[in-house]
Amino acid sequence: MADTLTAADIRSGRLSDEVLKDNFSDLHPRLDPHEAAVEADRCYFCYDAPCMTACSTSIDIPQFIRQISTGNPNGAAKTIFAENILGGMCARVCPTETLCEEACVREKAEGKPVRIGELQRFATDHFMETKEGTSFTRAAETGKRIAVVGAGPAGLSCAHRLASHGHQIDLFEAKGKMGGLNEYGIAAYKSTNDFAQKEVEWLLSIGGITVHSGMALGRDLSLERLQADYDAVFLSIGLGGVNALRAEGENLENVEDAVDYIEDLRQASDLSKLPVGRDVVVIGGGMTAVDIAVQSKLLGAENVTIAYRRGPDQMGASKFEQDLAQTNGVAIKFWSKPFAIKGEGGQVSGIELERTELNENGRLLATGDIETIPADMVFKAVGQTLVTKDIAAEGEGLALEGDRIKVDEQRKTSLTNVWAGGDCVAGGEDLTVAAVEDGKVAAEAINAVLTA
Amino acid sequence: MVDLRSDFVGIKSPNPFWLASAPPTDKAYNVVRAFEAGWGGVVWKTLGEDPAVVNVNGPRYGAIHGKDRELIGLNNIELITDRPLEVNLQEIKQVKRDWKDRALVVSLMVPCEEANWESILKRVEDTEADGVELNFGCPHGMSERGMGAAVGQVPEYIEMVTRWAKKHTRMPVIVKLTPNITDVRKPAQAAKRGGADAVSLINTINSIVGVDLDLMAPNPTVGGKGTHGGYCGPAVKPIALNMVAEIARDPETYGLPISGIGGVTTWRDAAEFLALGAGNVQVCTAAMTYGFKIVQDMIEGLKDWMEDKGYDSIDQVVGRAVPNVTDWQYLNLNYVAKAKINQDLCIECGRCHIACEDTSHQAITNMVDGIRKFEVIDEECVGCNLCVNVCPVQDCITMEQMPVGTIDPRTDKPISADYANWTTHPNNPSSANFEPAE
Ligand SMILES: Cc1cc2nc3c(=O)[nH]c(=O)nc-3n(C[C@H](O)[C@H](O)[C@H](O)COP(=O)(O)OP(=O)(O)OC[C@H]3O[C@@H](n4cnc5c(N)ncnc54)[C@H](O)[C@@H]3O)c2cc1C
Ligand code: SF4
Numbered sequence: 016m017a018d019t020l021t022a023a024d025i026r027s028g029r030l031s032d033e034v035l036k037d038n039f040s041d042l043h044p045r046l047d048p049h050e051a052a053v054e055a056d057r058c059y060f061c062y063d064a065p066c067m068t069a070c071s072t073s074i075d076i077p078q079f080i081r082q083i084s085t086g087n088p089n090g091a092a093k094t095i096f097a098e099n100i101l102g103g104m105c106a107r108v109c110p111t112e113t114l115c116e117e118a119c120v121r122e123k124a125e126g127k128p129v130r131i132g133e134l135q136r137f138a139t140d141h142f143m144e145t146k147e148g149t150s151f152t153r154a155a156e157t158g159k160r161i162a163v164v165g166a167g168p169a170g171l172s173c174a175h176r177l178a179s180h181g182h183q184i185d186l187f188e189a190k191g192k193m194g195g196l197n198e199y200g201i202a203a204y205k206s207t208n209d210f211a212q213k214e215v216e217w218l219l220s221i222g223g224i225t226v227h228s229g230m231a232l233g234r235d236l237s238l239e240r241l242q243a244d245y246d247a248v249f250l251s252i253g254l255g256g257v258n259a260l261r262a263e264g265e266n267l268e269n270v271e272d273a274v275d276y277i278e279d280l281r282q283a284s285d286l287s288k289l290p291v292g293r294d295v296v297v298i299g300g301g302m303t304a305v306d307i308a309v310q311s312k313l314l315g316a317e318n319v320t321i322a323y324r325r326g327p328d329q330m331g332a333s334k335f336e337q338d339l340a341q342t343n344g345v346a347i348k349f350w351s352k353p354f355a356i357k358g359e360g361g362q363v364s365g366i367e368l369e370r371t372e373l374n375e376n377g378r379l380l381a382t383g384d385i386e387t388i389p390a391d392m393v394f395k396a397v398g399q400t401l402v403t404k405d406i407a408a409e410g411e412g413l414a415l416e417g418d419r420i421k422v423d424e425q426r427k428t429s430l431t432n433v434w435a436g437g438d439c440v441a442g443g444e445d446l447t448v449a450a451v452e453d454g455k456v457a458a459e460a461i462n463a464v465l466t467a
Numbered sequence: 468m469v470d471l472r473s474d475f476v477g478i479k480s481p482n483p484f485w486l487a488s489a490p491p492t493d494k495a496y497n498v499v500r501a502f503e504a505g506w507g508g509v510v511w512k513t514l515g516e517d518p519a520v521v522n523v524n525g526p527r528y529g530a531i532h533g534k535d536r537e538l539i540g541l542n543n544i545e546l547i548t549d550r551p552l553e554v555n556l557q558e559i560k561q562v563k564r565d566w567k568d569r570a571l572v573v574s575l576m577v578p579c580e581e582a583n584w585e586s587i588l589k590r591v592e593d594t595e596a597d598g599v600e601l602n603f604g605c606p607h608g609m610s611e612r613g614m615g616a617a618v619g620q621v622p623e624y625i626e627m628v629t630r631w632a633k634k635h636t637r638m639p640v641i642v643k644l645t646p647n648i649t650d651v652r653k654p655a656q657a658a659k660r661g662g663a664d665a666v667s668l669i670n671t672i673n674s675i676v677g678v679d680l681d682l683m684a685p686n687p688t689v690g691g692k693g694t695h696g697g698y699c700g701p702a703v704k705p706i707a708l709n710m711v712a713e714i715a716r717d718p719e720t721y722g723l724p725i726s727g728i729g730g731v732t733t734w735r736d737a738a739e740f741l742a743l744g745a746g747n748v749q750v751c752t753a754a755m756t757y758g759f760k761i762v763q764d765m766i767e768g769l770k771d772w773m774e775d776k777g778y779d780s781i782d783q784v785v786g787r788a789v790p791n792v793t794d795w796q797y798l799n800l801n802y803v804a805k806a807k808i809n810q811d812l813c814i815e816c817g818r819c820h821i822a823c824e825d826t827s828h829q830a831i832t833n834m835v836d837g838i839r840k841f842e843v844i845d846e847e848c849v850g851c852n853l854c855v856n857v858c859p860v861q862d863c864i865t866m867e868q869m870p871v872g873t874i875d876p877r878t879d880k881p882i883s884a885d886y887a888n889w890t891t892h893p894n895n896p897s898s899a900n901f902e903p904a905e
Contacts, residue, residue, distance in 0.1 A: 049536075056534035059859050062817030063833060084534065124814040124860065
């Protein structure tokens with residue numbers, strides 16, 4: 016026992032294969048047809064339904080639910096895909112409790128919204144398993160060529176919509192696989208059975224999209240060249256950088272970026288080979304913080320604590336996600352920020368957390384009240400940032416807003432023939448569904464310009 | 468102290484809940500189980516002449532389901548008993564001997580010859596059963612052979628056979644009517660003329676319950692083909708209630724005892740039948756859906772309700788709503804009501820708006836001062852009640868009577884305290900006040 020007190024306790028295989036398999040199975044298993052029929056019957060088919068307004072992609076939700084209810088799940092899926100080609104992934108990852116389901120009138124009536132996300136999954140799974148290809152057919156070739164950079168939800172959505180209009184798309188992706196955070200970032204229990212890759216393949220089956228993986232803007236491509244070679248460019252490169260903690264000890268071994276670790280987890284062929292600490296501390300308050308905390312716990316970490324500098328109401332993670340963390344045994348420490356990370360022999364041994372409070376002007380203050388808790392691993396989940404150097408050399412005129420790309424309503428940037436969307440643009444919600452909408456809106460705008 | 472005991476045309480039972488002639492009363496085993504469960508009486512599954520009929524050996528039932536498989540309507544193509552007459556008669560005799568306090572009525576269907584009726588009635592009498600019910604209702608199979616609904620659709624035949632029955636037995640004779648006619652009063656009147664002690668209704672409604680779109684054949688499908696069957700269950704209750712009320716308030720049949728049948732599933736359904744003039748009720752589909760135990764809640768529920776309302780006996784309930792069933796032409800046209808939406812209960816689904824907007828009188832807003840809000844526009848509301856019916860929240864929308872003396876903003880006319888109906892309306896060509904169009 017003595018050594019665990021000194022050396023960091025980071026090990027793989029804390030849990031048996033069986034337990035791991037169970038832990039990382041579907042968070043919400045697919046509804047069976049009877050469950051779907053009963054759940055669909057709960058929908059009131061509202062007039063001007065509030066859920067539709069709450070969905071970034073404005074899916075005609077009452078319509079698709081009615082189609083499930085009448086025994087036409089593939090028709091339901093077509094209704095979904097018409098507005099959201101990644102309806103399958105969104106059904107799995109949307110924080111519906113703050114989107115469509117929050118707006119459901121049944122939430123108001125009885126606190127139990129129609130399970131829209133699960134019904135969406137039922138319909139989209141049905142379609143993808145019983146039909147060949149997507150629900151779109153390509154229009155005649157237009158001869159126009161568009162470069163889409165970054166193959167996350169925004170890029171995929173844009174490429175698909177443009178392809179459906181008959182344009183030719185070159186889809187450039189820095190990584191080896193398509194899908195962006197669908198593939199590398201989303202919590203494993205939300206997207207099981209390699210769904211992200213299956214969905215990408217399915218989406219690409221529309222044709223007209225040429226995939227170029229391992230091609231990074233800023234390294235293998237320049238925006239200037241793309242602008243010159245293509246009729247239009249869509250930038251959807253997400254957020255490649257991470258914010259710094261700005262706390263002492265940040266550079267110790269085993270202080271890790273949560274997104275990097277999740278990427279390893281998502282790509283691991285054998286979760287029992289993935290090392291995780293015994294005492295894990297997560298810094299942050301968003302969806303990423305919850306995801307890394309829960310997944311550490313599911314990998315077998317004994318004590319997982321999220322330290323968040325504000326209260327539950329300010330937390331980026333929804334109430335549902337906070338509950339998910341807590342039911343998985345994660346402790347959430349509110350009003351608590353990292354003061355210093357302590358190490359021994361270059362490795363993390365503990366973290367000093369300082370209590371915070373709001374002063375009367377609503378400003379967050381550190382109180383000087385410090386406690387130390389043990390830690391073998393510290394995850395930073397304090398937000399990602401746009402890597403601007405990849406896009407354009409400084410002074411080349413791509414206007415930013417804050418630290419992200421500035422776009423107008425049509426997702427048009429300040430540069431000629433360059434549109435952008437997803438996490439990399441300002442004013443977004445940093446959600447998959449919002450990225451899909453950006454891609455769709457930009458594609459329609461590009462199509463309008465190119466066919467004018 | 469509420470007394471549920473029932474005396475229907477001299478047939479006594481501890482409660483007014485009988486099982487209708489159908490599979491649940493096919494043989495002693497079932498009937499004994501029903502009596503053990505508490506049913507007040509049974510009408511034994513219809514007896515016919517030997518050799519017994521046969522049934523199909525494939526599916527006999529088809530159904531309409533709600534989304535959670537709630538059985539809303541059931542359709543059957545079963546015929547009368549397929550067991551030998553003597554076996555049934557012996558069982559009836561034994562059961563009656565063992566269960567003296569329960570009602571045991573025997574349903575009958577034989578060809579339309581006096582001798583046939585005479586012969587079977589004598590044999591039934593020997594069992595000491597309490598009465599007989601003449602099955603003039605069965606709409607499928609038997610009707611192809613000139614029995615069941617084939618008789619029930621011709622008032623003269625009803626009268627004739629009823630008269631034979633009365634002539635050849637001392638037992639009370641109940642005539643079971645088919646709803647597959649245009650005016651149920653005619654067969655009821657015929658039964659009365661023939662001397663019937665009571666009528667019972669409704670038998671099942673002729674129906675095709677659905678089409679199997681893969682087989683391209685009606686449900687239930689027997690070897691690739693289907694036939695029309697008899698429809699029953701909760702779905703048919705409104706039709707049955709109306710037919711019961713029609714007979715209860717018809718001057719010619721007024722006072723003729725009625726055994727109410729058709730979709731009775733709960734004590735409340737039973738109370739509604741009683742209120743419209745039925746002296747007791749017969750149940751089939753509910754028992755076939757849930758088993759015999761449901762009678763316990765029917766008994767307790769009816770008792771509790773009667774106690775709450777201060778009724779001591781079934782007689783006090785029977786027919787109580789009949790005086791309030793009237794013809795459209797006598798409805799008070801000076802009664803004006805408007806829908807009112809309780810904004811505290813409203814969940815803003817907008818169904819009232821779209822129903823009224825698309826299909827009625829454009830009398831409900833969807834937006835007020837730029838905010839999603841559903842309010843009744845009194846200037847447009849005709850008080851039709853559609854919004855009340857489509858609203859998913861109970862009591863959220865109510866129909867409020869406009870007080871006398873106020874002005875109806877739709878017509879700009881004051882609300883009158885006087886009763887005025889169509890018979891006196893100036894638009895009615897046959898009214899004394901008729902004002903022809905210019
Ligand atoms: C851990 C985590 C969990 C999340 N969970 C959820 C969730 O449950 N639900 C939800 O709705 N949202 C969630 N999100 C947010 C969601 O994943 C993003 O909002 C969404 O993926 C944004 O899509 P995007 O297309 O803009 O960017 P990304 O998905 O980030 O895709 C960008 C793509 O561009 C590529 N790229 C980057 N730079 C370059 C370059 N220079 N050249 C070429 N290609 C490049 C990247 O490799 C990547 O494939 C989560 C995010 C994280 C980090
Ligand atoms: S895409 Fe997401 S927000 Fe929109 S309806 Fe589907 S689950 Fe809800």
